Amino acid sequence: LALAPVTAPPASVDGFVREFLHNLNFELGVSLSASSVNDRYLALAQTVRDYLMARWLDDQRRLSEIKPKTVCYLSAEYLLGRQLDNNLLAARLTDVATEALAACGVSLEELREIEVEPGLGNGGLGRLAACFIDSLATMSVPSIGYGIRYEYGIFRQTFVDGQQVEQPDSWLRLGSPWEFPHPEAAQTISFGGHTEKYVDDDGVERSRWIPGWNVLAVPYNYMVPGYHNGRVNTLRLWRAVATSSFDLRVFNSGDYEEAVRAQTYAENISKVLYPEDSTPQGKELRLQQQYFFVAASISDFLENVLGDGVELEKLPSRVIFQLNDTHPVIAVPELMRVLLDERRLDWDDAWAITQQCFAYTCHTLLPEALEVWSVDLLGRLLPRHLEIIYRINEEFLEAVRERFGDDEMRIRNMSIIGEHPYRSVRMAYLATVAGAKVNGVAELHSQLLRDKVLPDFDEFYPGKFTNVTNGVTPRRFIRLANPDLASLITEALGAGWTIDLERLRGLEAYAEDPEFRAKFAAVKASNKRRLSDVLHVRDGFDVSEDHMLDVMVKRLHEYKRQMLKVLHIVTEYEGIASGRVAASAVQPRTFVFGAKAAPGYIMAKRIIHLINAVGKVVNEDPRVEGRLKVLFPPNYNVTLAERLIPAADLSEQISLAGKEASGTGNMKFALNGALTVGTDDGANVEIRQLVGDDNFFLFGMTEPEVEALWAKGYRPADFYQQDDDLRRAIDLIASGAFSDGDRSVFEPIVSNLLYDDRFMVLADYSSYIAAQAQVDAAYADQDAWTRSAILNIARCGFFSSDRSMRDYIDRIWHTPPVL
Numbered sequence: 001l002a003l004a005p006v007t008a009p010p011a012s013v014d015g016f017v018r019e020f021l022h023n024l025n026f027e028l029g030v031s032l033s034a035s036s037v038n039d040r041y042l043a044l045a046q047t048v049r050d051y052l053m054a055r056w057l058d059d060q061r062r063l064s065e066i067k068p069k070t071v072c073y074l075s076a077e078y079l080l081g082r083q084l085d086n087n088l089l090a091a092r093l094t095d096v097a098t099e100a101l102a103a104c105g106v107s108l109e110e111l112r113e114i115e116v117e118p119g120l121g122n123g124g125l126g127r128l129a130a131c132f133i134d135s136l137a138t139m140s141v142p143s144i145g146y147g148i149r150y151e152y153g154i155f156r157q158t159f160v161d162g163q164q165v166e167q168p169d170s171w172l173r174l175g176s177p178w179e180f181p182h183p184e185a186a187q188t189i190s191f192g193g194h195t196e197k198y199v200d201d202d203g204v205e206r207s208r209w210i211p212g213w214n215v216l217a218v219p220y221n222y223m224v225p226g227y228h229n230g231r232v233n234t235l236r237l238w239r240a241v242a243t244s245s246f247d248l249r250v251f252n253s254g255d256y257e258e259a260v261r262a263q264t265y266a267e268n269i270s271k272v273l274y275p276e277d278s279t280p281q282g283k284e285l286r287l288q289q290q291y292f293f294v295a296a297s298i299s300d301f302l303e304n305v306l307g308d309g310v311e312l313e314k315l316p317s318r319v320i321f322q323l324n325d326t327h328p329v330i331a332v333p334e335l336m337r338v339l340l341d342e343r344r345l346d347w348d349d350a351w352a353i354t355q356q357c358f359a360y361t362c363h364t365l366l367p368e369a370l371e372v373w374s375v376d377l378l379g380r381l382l383p384r385h386l387e388i389i390y391r392i393n394e395e396f397l398e399a400v401r402e403r404f405g406d407d408e409m410r411i412r413n414m415s416i417i418g419e420h421p422y423r424s425v426r427m428a429y430l431a432t433v434a435g436a437k438v439n440g441v442a443e444l445h446s447q448l449l450r451d452k453v454l455p456d457f458d459e460f461y462p463g464k465f466t467n468v469t470n471g472v473t474p475r476r477f478i479r480l481a482n483p484d485l486a487s488l489i490t491e492a493l494g495a496g497w498t499i500d501l502e503r504l505r506g507l508e509a510y511a512e513d514p515e516f517r518a519k520f521a522a523v524k525a526s527n528k529r530r531l532s533d534v535l536h537v538r539d540g541f542d543v544s545e546d547h548m549l550d551v552m553v554k555r556l557h558e559y560k561r562q563m564l565k566v567l568h569i570v571t572e573y574e575g576i577a578s579g580r581v582a583a584s585a586v587q588p589r590t591f592v593f594g595a596k597a598a599p600g601y602i603m604a605k606r607i608i609h610l611i612n613a614v615g616k617v618v619n620e621d622p623r624v625e626g627r628l629k630v631l632f633p634p635n636y637n638v639t640l641a642e643r644l645i646p647a648a649d650l651s652e653q654i655s656l657a658g659k660e661a662s663g664t665g666n667m668k669f670a671l672n673g674a675l676t677v678g679t680d681d682g683a684n685v686e687i688r689q690l691v692g693d694d695n696f697f698l699f700g701m702t703e704p705e706v707e708a709l710w711a712k713g714y715r716p717a718d719f720y721q722q723d724d725d726l727r728r729a730i731d732l733i734a735s736g737a738f739s740d741g742d743r744s745v746f747e748p749i750v751s752n753l754l755y756d757d758r759f760m761v762l763a764d765y766s767s768y769i770a771a772q773a774q775v776d777a778a779y780a781d782q783d784a785w786t787r788s789a790i791l792n793i794a795r796c797g798f799f800s801s802d803r804s805m806r807d808y809i810d811r812i813w814h815t816p817p818v819l
């Protein structure tokens with residue numbers, strides 16, 4: 001029976017109506033009149049899926065025939081954001097869907113708002129992975145994103161008396177229409193047990209793993225549609241399911257809990273995302289999660305993509321496993337285990353293959369963020385892998401000795417096995433030894449990796465270290481988040497910029513055109529009104545159109561220095577409250593914060609409390625006459641970012657130089673016409689180089705100056721003594737002015753600033769305040785500000801994640817698009 005190829009339903013309004021009603025009636029089993037909003041949303045999602053399905057199946061068929069080299073992106077996090085709009089855009093269905101639904105008396109807007117975003121990530125690293133897979137699909141690069149289908153994503157943040165309270169993120173509660181479970185492709189993942197030596201039938205002495213327990217990894221496929229190229233790549237997220245769901249014998253013995261204990265224990269593996277984004281807790285469950293998804297992914301690729309009959313020596317020509325930070329690095333000894341123990345290769349062949357199949361991206365500069373696993377825990381959970389890591393390290397140190405002689409200090413510094421404070425495996429070192437390439441995520445970051453974080457390795461492996469500056473997808477963060485700006489750009493430049501962002505350069509000429517400037521200013525103003533409508537419904541906040549919108553949205557971390565922003569606000573407020581500054585002389589500003597703190601990060605949670613406390617006093621103080629406003633909408637996520645960023649005038653990128661690996665919010669703001677006040681840190685450096693000093697408010701120490709001050713001995717209290725504004729601001733916080741006179745509430749923050757201040761907030765204060773005065777002056781000339789905003793957009797095409805993918809392909813992957 002020659003089966004007709006799968007074809008998409010007719011992309012007409014009638015065709016869409018028919019498909020939608022079919023799904024509502026036959027898939028969801030409700031009539032339109034009886035349907036709930038969620039029913040209609042699920043039916044809509046299924047309908048959009050149907051239009052993308054044909055190309056997805058066709059791609060899978062074509063790729064399985066062509067067998068191209070494939071990028072396997074291994075990431076413990078994917079911060080995907082809402083899917084509906086992006087899939088409608090990719091399938092060119094937005095207008096048809098709007099009309100078809102209207103014909104059914106349904107508003108697309110209403111359904112859009114009910115979608116719960118999959119919060120399967122913490123922040124920058126997770127969102128970057130989502131931007132990257134979007135670009136790979138849009139550029140027709142064969143690739144699979146592998147990760148974990150957490151049942152609970154990043155916690156939902158609420159504020160109680162200004163303090164963060166975490167709520168579980170039950171994102172699957174109302175159904176998850178964009179996923180396709182494939183229990184038939186489940187992989188069995190083993191843990192625990194022991195290893196034993198044996199002699200195989202060729203008389204070769206080998207080691208084998210006798211696991212203690214195992215769990216099933218069930219894959220859920222998600223569509224990753226390319227933009228207007230008819231392509232759909234796959235994101236494969238693994239869910240943990242107990243091999244034996246239920247021990248009837250134990251149950252019949254009446255020990256009901258025991259009967260299901262194995263099940264719950266096993267299924268805990270993919271239960272929840274770890275909400276830390278800098279300090280690993282070293283929890284066993286975290287390591288179980290990491291091994292679980294990488295082992296499932298490697299077996300899945302070898303079995304279902306590579307297939308049988310391929311010489312393993314050819315593996316490097318068929319796949320590159322990109323390690324998204326250290327979280328998936330256990331994949332290295334896992335591939336070795338498969339090649340040695342299952343495919344019976346000898347060590348040298350297995351290692352030669354493995355070294356060509358991996359590449360490692362580092363996303364941090366904070367020493368405490370580099371993961372280490374104790375050999376006790378690793379040996380207990382993954383005894384065979386520890387054996388293999390020891391052997392890798394042995395051979396590596398042998399090579400180091402050959403090169404540098406018996407330099408014990410260097411040997412100890414470079415060993416994958418660290419001795420202090422306890423014997424542990426340094427995952428970043430393992431990734432560097434095994435990876436064909438190691439890259440940082442911005443020029444400055446990659447340089448610091450080579451000079452400061454891994455200098456011995458840079459010396460030992462010439463040419464291994466490279467850089468790929470981060471990027472963001474223009475589909476979600478311009479086309480979808482800022483449709484008015486998108487149509488203004490298309491009107492001026494044509495539509496090609498959405499997949500060729502460097503074309504934005506063409507806007508430079510328009511920056512000189514008063515008419516275009518007026519149109520741009522109108523877009524910014526309407527985005528502010530739209531944001532105000534959203535925040536009014538969401539949190540009861542209103543945004544005043546005549547206020548400069550000064551936005552700082554990112555995870556709460558001391559190195560990102562939300563405290564510097566707080567000191568600026570308190571300085572402005574103190575000036576008015578003390579009567580030294582007339583409120584009327586102050587440039588009206590609304591300060592918007594968005595930030596989640598890792599639940600165990602006490603100082604970060606205190607800073608959130610302080611921001612809300614300062615906001616309450618400033619917003620309610622009549623002397624301020626509404627010139628200053630502080631808004632802190634809770635639960636900052638991708639969806640809120642899409643509303644906030646297009647409305648922003650000023651982007652706060654104020655981390656201490658040498659601490660932010662790159663930043664990606666900085667790119668999104670610049671591409672939406674916000675000006676940046678920032679330090680020379682991460683990708684800020686490259687943004688400033690491209691937009692020009694006149695269009696960037698630079699302040700603060702450079703990384704070498706930070707190092708020099710640290711080396712000289714940093715005494716924050718000196719800055720407090722010498723700077724009146726700073727002293728008055730800190731004294732006001734210390735006085736209890738923002739805590740009903742109770743000095744104890746924020747005392748820990750004040751004393752930390754005065755006697756510790758690891759991220760030199762006080763040292764950069766005066767330079768920051770000076771920069772903010774420049775911002776006020778610049779904003780007074782709206783036309784010049786608008787010109788500068790347009791130049792920021794025009795000169796930031798480089799920060800497309802498509803360009804990042806081209807760099808990865810040229811420098812690391814060598815996986816050309818398959819058109």
Ligand SMILES: CCc1ccc([C@H](C)CC(=O)N[C@@H]2O[C@H](CO)[C@@H](O)[C@H](O)[C@H]2O)cc1
Pocket residue numbers: 122123124125126128276277278279280281325363364369371441470660661662663664682
């Ligand atoms: C184990 C705990 C943990 C979890 C996540 C992380 C991530 C690496 C933290 C992160 O998201 N880093 C951010 O990555 C972005 C994408 O490259 C960069 O733009 C940010 O500068 C960097 O902080 C470190 C440690």
